Amino acid sequence: MTAARKPSQQDPIADPPQRRSAPRKDPADKAKPARPTPLARLGLHTDWDIALHLPLRYEDETRLTPLRALRDGEMVTTDAVVIETQVQGRAPRRQLLVRLHEPEAGDAVLTLRLFHFYPNQLKTLQPGVRLRVHGQVRQGLFGWEMVHPTWKLVDANAPLPSTLTPVYPATAGVPQSYLRKAVAGALERLVWRDTVPQEELTRHHLPDLPSSLRTLHAPPAAALPALEAGAHPAQRRLKFDELLAQQLAQQQARAQRRRWKAPALPAAAEAHSLPAQLRAAIPFTLTAAQERCVAEIAADLAQTAPMHRLLQGDVGSGKTVVAALAAAQTVAAGWQCALMAPTEILAAQHARKLADWLEPLGVGVAWLSGSQTKKEREAALQRVASGQAQLVLGTHAVIQAQVRFARLGLAIVDEQHRFGVAQRLALRDSLRAGTQGSGLQPHLLMMSATPIPRTLTMALFGDLDVSAIDVLPPGRTPVRTSVVSADRRDELIARVGALTAQGRQAYWVCPLVEESETLDLQNAVATHAELSAALATRPGQGAVQVGLLHGRMKAQEKRATMQAFSAGEIGLLVATTVIEVGVDVPNASLMVIEHAERFGLSQLHQLRGRVGRGAAQSDCVLLFTSPLSPTARERLGAMRELTDGFALAQKDLELRGPGELLGLRQSGVPGLRYADLAQDTDLLEAARDTAQRLLVAAPEAARQHAARWLGEGFDWLSA
Ligand code: ADP
Ligand code: MG
Numbered sequence: 039m040t041a042a043r044k045p046s047q048q049d050p051i052a053d054p055p056q057r058r059s060a061p062r063k064d065p066a067d068k069a070k071p072a073r074p075t076p077l078a079r080l081g082l083h084t085d086w087d088i089a090l091h092l093p094l095r096y097e098d099e100t101r102l103t104p105l106r107a108l109r110d111g112e113m114v115t116t117d118a119v120v121i122e123t124q125v126q127g128r129a130p131r132r133q134l135l136v137r138l139h140e141p142e143a144g145d146a147v148l149t150l151r152l153f154h155f156y157p158n159q160l161k162t163l164q165p166g167v168r169l170r171v172h173g174q175v176r177q178g179l180f181g182w183e184m185v186h187p188t189w190k191l192v193d194a195n196a197p198l199p200s201t202l203t204p205v206y207p208a209t210a211g212v213p214q215s216y217l218r219k220a221v222a223g224a225l226e227r228l229v230w231r232d233t234v235p236q237e238e239l240t241r242h243h244l245p246d247l248p249s250s251l252r253t254l255h256a257p258p259a260a261a262l263p264a265l266e267a268g269a270h271p272a273q274r275r276l277k278f279d280e281l282l283a284q285q286l287a288q289q290q291a292r293a294q295r296r297r298w299k300a301p302a303l304p305a306a307a308e309a310h311s312l313p314a315q316l317r318a319a320i321p322f323t324l325t326a327a328q329e330r331c332v333a334e335i336a337a338d339l340a341q342t343a344p345m346h347r348l349l350q351g352d353v354g355s356g357k358t359v360v361a362a363l364a365a366a367q368t369v370a371a372g373w374q375c376a377l378m379a380p381t382e383i384l385a386a387q388h389a390r391k392l393a394d395w396l397e398p399l400g401v402g403v404a405w406l407s408g409s410q411t412k413k414e415r416e417a418a419l420q421r422v423a424s425g426q427a428q429l430v431l432g433t434h435a436v437i438q439a440q441v442r443f444a445r446l447g448l449a450i451v452d453e454q455h456r457f458g459v460a461q462r463l464a465l466r467d468s469l470r471a472g473t474q475g476s477g478l479q480p481h482l483l484m485m486s487a488t489p490i491p492r493t494l495t496m497a498l499f500g501d502l503d504v505s506a507i508d509v510l511p512p513g514r515t516p517v518r519t520s521v522v523s524a525d526r527r528d529e530l531i532a533r534v535g536a537l538t539a540q541g542r543q544a545y546w547v548c549p550l551v552e553e554s555e556t557l558d559l560q561n562a563v564a565t566h567a568e569l570s571a572a573l574a575t576r577p578g579q580g581a582v583q584v585g586l587l588h589g590r591m592k593a594q595e596k597r598a599t600m601q602a603f604s605a606g607e608i609g610l611l612v613a614t615t616v617i618e619v620g621v622d623v624p625n626a627s628l629m630v631i632e633h634a635e636r637f638g639l640s641q642l643h644q645l646r647g648r649v650g651r652g653a654a655q656s657d658c659v660l661l662f663t664s665p666l667s668p669t670a671r672e673r674l675g676a677m678r679e680l681t682d683g684f685a686l687a688q689k690d691l692e693l694r695g696p697g698e699l700l701g702l703r704q705s706g707v708p709g710l711r712y713a714d715l716a717q718d719t720d721l722l723e724a725a726r727d728t729a730q731r732l733l734v735a736a737p738e739a740a741r742q743h744a745a746r747w748l749g750e751g752f753d754w755l756s757a
Contacts, residue, residue, distance in 0.1 A: 353647025
């Protein structure tokens with residue numbers, strides 16, 4: 039419950055109610071009370087910020103442990119009397135030894151070791167004075183010891199605190215005592231107004247906010263286990279509040295979008311319509327899951343409200359054809375469709391597939407990418423602007439400012455979560471600029487092959503409609519997964535040789551070296567050299583062509599390598615994770631992943647999805663290097679047992695948390711500071727439920743709640 043969050047700049051909770059709706063006043067009016075810098079350094083600017091600066095953990099100083107009852111390693115509070123104080127050693131190893139006993143109870147002795155002390159402390163710690171010390175006890179050479187305990191002088195029978203002692207996240211130079219005082223002051227000054235109506239709290243069994251915050255800053259001792267589990271009602275209240283704010287914002291954004299207009303692209307019904315021709319040209323029958331998604335999208339496109347839909351489907355589930363049918367419907371209605379992929383390789387692959395399907399049916403196709411020559415690009419731009427190109431394919435080059443669409447009706451984004459924030463914003467702007475002068479916004483279809491557990495979809499994409507292809511096309515044999523020690527690498531190389539001799543193909547994914555693209559690269563290059571050498575000199579068989587693919591290659595080179603692999607000219611492709619998404623070579627039937635223990639489940643699943651695309655039995659070999667951590671062991675075990683991407687994603691969420699799952703490394707889910715999506719599913723459901731009611735029944739309370747949690751600056755209408 040501690041991830042940093044941008045502090046809200048206002049103090050909405052403390053504002054007198056009438057100011058909420060009053061027009062903006064003179065800025066001087068809003069001047070914050072001057073605060074000492076230590077709090078500012080912690081990002082705490084208002085009483086509300088301070089009240090939300092929750093303890094990292096708690097210490098139990100509510101009970102005294104007699105010296106005779108000490109146990110090794112325990113954190114205890116104890117009262118005892120100084121017998122002797124002694125300075126030992128020389129600087130810098132000087133230490134102060136303070137020996138304590140309990141005069142009324144036996145002969146047990148406790149020695150305090152203090153490495154930092156002041157001369158006047160020496161004077162204070164005279165024999166006979168009584169101390170209350172708190173710290174971890176150890177059985178040392180000369181009996182019980184505490185190194186650097188906290189201590190203070192007390193009288194006999196001095197009262198104990200009745201509540202747990204909070205330990206706050208701090209920065210150097212901000213003492214806990216200072217923070218405790220600041221929090222107490224802030225809690226006292228806050229004028230409490232609960233933005234969540236009592237009936238909602240009752241419904242979801244949640245306490246009110248003021249008492250929740252007070253409890254969290256000074257909980258009773260009995261609350262410790264629940265607090266440590268993150269399940270205390272006061273904690274749940276805060277989690278609920280931030281989830282509610284997020285749900286409100288998303289539902290509001292969604293309602294707002296319904297007021298915008300998009301071109302209605304009716305599903306063409308006649309037998310010779312473009313979608314019908316496309317269906318006739320596709321060499322397979324759509325699965326029921328694909329048909330359902332096609333129908334959901336077709337219905338959305340026919341509306342004048344812009345579609346905002348996420349199409350989720352495991353790797354290989356067949357999203358491309360669904361996208362192609364949406365494109366066909368758009369073009370048939372006389373509008374343009376743009377499809378954007380995160381990498382050149384993927385964009386090229388889509389371009390080829392969609393162009394192969396649609397060009398013969400008379401659809402004009404244009405290609406836009408960063409690696410085009412200026413001339414190629416200008417020609418393409420011209421075709422886009424004139425409307426000659428009805429289908430526009432490419433990387434994010436598609437949404438750059440110079441690109442002017444004549445009549446953009448549908449934008450499709452593949453692997454949408456792989457696009458960075460800047461690119462997503464650019465997409466939003468580009469969609470708004472949309473269809474020149476028409477005042478209409480294009481429909482938006484996002485596709486993701488990273489199956490995301492329902493909780494995360496709700497939390498992150500609550501403003502989207504979701505279609506899921508939850509069944510793989512028929513005729514696939516599930517990929518067999520084995521977990522193999524790296525000691526058996528040579529055997530595996532021989533197996534690759536045998537496999538390629540039969541005309542099949544394989545991938546060999548190189549270890550991911552954290553934080554180092556350079557090392558990744560060296561690794562891939564070295565592995566490529568090693569495997570080429572090993573496979574070049576095999577008696578009785580021709581040499582295996584070994585290709586190399588990594589992120590530093592030029593787009594052109596990458597594309598050439600992928601094409602050679604697709605065409606079967608390369609037998610074994612050594613690659614970094616650049617092949618992770620979308621690459622489709624049905625003849626490849628073996629995937630070797632080195633140092634599989636370093637990958638997350640979702641990533642392994644994506645990689646594994648590169649094979650098993652044809653009818654042949656495919657294998658995925660996860661090579662690991664000992665020793666394995668318990669979670670790594672569990673992850674690899676899950677990979678062997680589970681083939682369903684959604685089940686694996688759920689497991690990944692439990693094992694590593696949402697940040698890792700979404701590739702956000704450590705940053706967690708944006709905007710969530712307290713809630714833990716792996717744990718707090720029920721609260722998310724509750725928040726969604728409350729948000730729906732609040733927006734209808736109490737829109738002003740809803741707005742206030744969102745402002746409190748997301749900041750006044752939060753753009754309530756356009757999020
Ligand atoms: P992804 O969802 O990962 O983008 P693709 O659209 O690339 O999946 O489809 C994977 C492979 O399955 C492609 O070769 C595609 O032609 C094939 N495919 C898609 N749908 C079907 C189907 N209903 N029946 C048989 N093969 C299909
Ligand atoms: Mg795909």
